[in-house]
Amino acid sequence: MGYPHPSHPGEQPLLSKYFGDPGARSYEGWVKRGGYESLRKALGMTRDQVTEEVKASGLRGRGGAGFPTGLKWSFMPKEVTRPHYLVCNADESEPGTFKDREIMRWTPHQLLEGCAIAAHAIGAERVYIYIRGEFTAEYRILLEAVEEATRAGALGADVFGTGRRIEVIVHRGAGAYICGEETAMMNSIEGKRGNPRIKPPFPAQAGLWACPTTINNVETLGSVPHIIREGGAWYKGLCRGNPKSTGTKLFSVCGHVQRPGNYEVVMGTPMKDLIFGMCGGMRPGRTLKAVIPGGSSVPILTAAEIEDCQLDYEGVAARGSMLGSGGMIVMDDSTDIVYQVMRLARFYAHESCAQCTQCREGTAWTTRILERILAGKGKPEDLELLLDLADNMTGKTICVLSDSCAAPVVSAIAKFRPEFEAYLNRTRPPVLATA
Amino acid sequence: MSGSAHQAVHDAEYQPVFVGEARAKLEALFPRYPTRQACLLPALWMVQEARGWVSERGIAEVADVLGLTPAYVKGVVTFYTMYHTHPVGRHFIQVCTTSPCNICGAEDVVKAFLQHTGCGELGATSPDGRFTVIEVECLGACGFATPVLIDDDFIEGITPERVPGLLQGYK
Ligand SMILES: Cc1cc2nc3c(=O)[nH]c(=O)nc-3n(C[C@H](O)[C@H](O)[C@H](O)COP(=O)(O)O)c2cc1C
Ligand code: SF4
Numbered sequence A: 001m002g003y004p005h006p007s008h009p010g011e012q013p014l015l016s017k018y019f020g021d022p023g024a025r026s027y028e029g030w031v032k033r034g035g036y037e038s039l040r041k042a043l044g045m046t047r048d049q050v051t052e053e054v055k056a057s058g059l060r061g062r063g064g065a066g067f068p069t070g071l072k073w074s075f076m077p078k079e080v081t082r083p084h085y086l087v088c089n090a091d092e093s094e095p096g097t098f099k100d101r102e103i104m105r106w107t108p109h110q111l112l113e114g115c116a117i118a119a120h121a122i123g124a125e126r127v128y129i130y131i132r133g134e135f136t137a138e139y140r141i142l143l144e145a146v147e148e149a150t151r152a153g154a155l156g157a158d159v160f161g162t163g164r165r166i167e168v169i170v171h172r173g174a175g176a177y178i179c180g181e182e183t184a185m186m187n188s189i190e191g192k193r194g195n196p197r198i199k200p201p202f203p204a205q206a207g208l209w210a211c212p213t214t215i216n217n218v219e220t221l222g223s224v225p226h227i228i229r230e231g232g233a234w235y236k237g238l239c240r241g242n243p244k245s246t247g248t249k250l251f252s253v254c255g256h257v258q259r260p261g262n263y264e265v266v267m268g269t270p271m272k273d274l275i276f277g278m279c280g281g282m283r284p285g286r287t288l289k290a291v292i293p294g295g296s297s298v299p300i301l302t303a304a305e306i307e308d309c310q311l312d313y314e315g316v317a318a319r320g321s322m323l324g325s326g327g328m329i330v331m332d333d334s335t336d337i338v339y340q341v342m343r344l345a346r347f348y349a350h351e352s353c354a355q356c357t358q359c360r361e362g363t364a365w366t367t368r369i370l371e372r373i374l375a376g377k378g379k380p381e382d383l384e385l386l387l388d389l390a391d392n393m394t395g396k397t398i399c400v401l402s403d404s405c406a407a408p409v410v411s412a413i414a415k416f417r418p419e420f421e422a423y424l425n426r427t428r429p430p431v432l433a434t435a
Numbered sequence B: 001m002s003g004s005a006h007q008a009v010h011d012a013e014y015q016p017v018f019v020g021e022a023r024a025k026l027e028a029l030f031p032r033y034p035t036r037q038a039c040l041l042p043a044l045w046m047v048q049e050a051r052g053w054v055s056e057r058g059i060a061e062v063a064d065v066l067g068l069t070p071a072y073v074k075g076v077v078t079f080y081t082m083y084h085t086h087p088v089g090r091h092f093i094q095v096c097t098t099s100p101c102n103i104c105g106a107e108d109v110v111k112a113f114l115q116h117t118g119c120g121e122l123g124a125t126s127p128d129g130r131f132t133v134i135e136v137e138c139l140g141a142c143g144f145a146t147p148v149l150i151d152d153d154f155i156e157g158i159t160p161e162r163v164p165g166l167l168q169g170y171k
């Protein structure tokens, strides 16, 4: 539901049904609400049957890349000759995204149940939930939930008396956006600097401690119990005509809307219904200027481009951007696009792990050039320079953080060029004192 | 900087963290991972919780209990932004100023914190040692601008007007 607002009729609350309900947080409360029935059911199925059900659901990764979840699970070796691991990505640090925290805060057992089902499907006995260091309250909630579930036999050495061992370990990060990237996360769990690894090998071949590993986002895993309970076909039916994007998705809407929050809608819902209907549109007297639809790493869309835009993977891609994590940053006509692009570039410069020259230098120079433009000291060739830098930052590095910095810059220059030019030709007063 | 003077004092006073109960707590983590090295982030958290920051002596102790070198541990500590490698105020205030919060007025919230804590500038500690204020990147609560982390307290929807009252809760 549109937490912290009451549920809107346009929503279909599945994962968010119990947001705001403190009674759903305990093991007992979760069981009362039908919790852990899916895990019992899954344990009565074979590994392959569970994976097939998830494949049939059409569920795609909610962490940003949208990779089909069942397919990812099927890459894990069939024979368990060394430990298999599941990693739950609870690092949630992509600007604009704040859904996973809500899932953990209100329904920790929804996540644990999904983790246990996934662990069963991939043959893992151990699950590491990597939660960002700043989420201290959610960290404690998860620790408590793991303890409760273990005491009740829903986790541990002999899950529900089936002989199946599934242990969940909550591992706390310490401040680094890059640790949300899957291979950086594995290094971080191993007690190393969070540098992404060169792929291949992919995690299913050599992940944590070089063992087969699957990594999934909190929302992805939280969707799994619903799929097992109601069936893959049912889940696949949750869409608006596009069978490639199925199920419900939590959209975190922030910025200049009247009711920012988390809204859970069926894939394919029109973006305008979300922004203007559920979120109440802009503040009085303001008009929509731009939307960054999938977390800060994706191209920016203009108000005109979101007309008739369907909120699903293909719909947003058709408008030249990406659905990403579903973190939507809404900007009204009071927004200085140049300044905000600088802030985003500064974010990526701060968060670059600095392994790759293009990224380390590119994110820093992009920030510096944008700062000098905002200080009224831009040079006529600066926009071309920014685009040239962006070109060198795209598709050439170990991970896509570098590309993520380039995407908002390139799209903003393409769509809001006059705003950059106003600073360059000094028709707009500088907003930064020094560059 | 006054920071280096502080550092010497604190280092001289350093008492080992991993004795008694704390040692047992750390050792209880060992079976959860196939290597001792994996307990590095948890161990550093324990040092910071006990001492308020992670000094060279703290690094050396962690290296010793986990069988790593101090140079290696230092390399990891400096990668992560949440470990303090120098002493900070009694209350550590982190204000998000990334774009989603920025467009909702986060920079004014920072200004209010700097003014009402007496810190004056980002990263500095107030003269009474009570506060340190920094800007952080996205805290994962963008719909509730502006979120602020004071020590372990995650507080949402902060406006400049709310700052003075909020600070009264942190002595
Ligand atoms: C720089 C960077 C940061 C990322 N941050 C996150 C994150 O905070 N949370 C997340 O779930 N995925 C994040 N991802 C995506 C993960 O690498 C990975 O694709 C995802 O966790 C896979 O889970 P899914 O298939 O369930 O989406 C990030 C990727 C990159 C390149
Ligand atoms: S692209 Fe950037 S963040 Fe990614 S590995 Fe290279 S330097 Fe690190």
Ligand code: FES
Pocket (backbone or CB within 6 Å): A095, A096, A097, B096, B097, B098, B099, B100, B101, B102, B137, B138, B139, B140, B141, B142, B143, B147
């Ligand atoms: S941008 Fe401030 S919490 Fe995300």
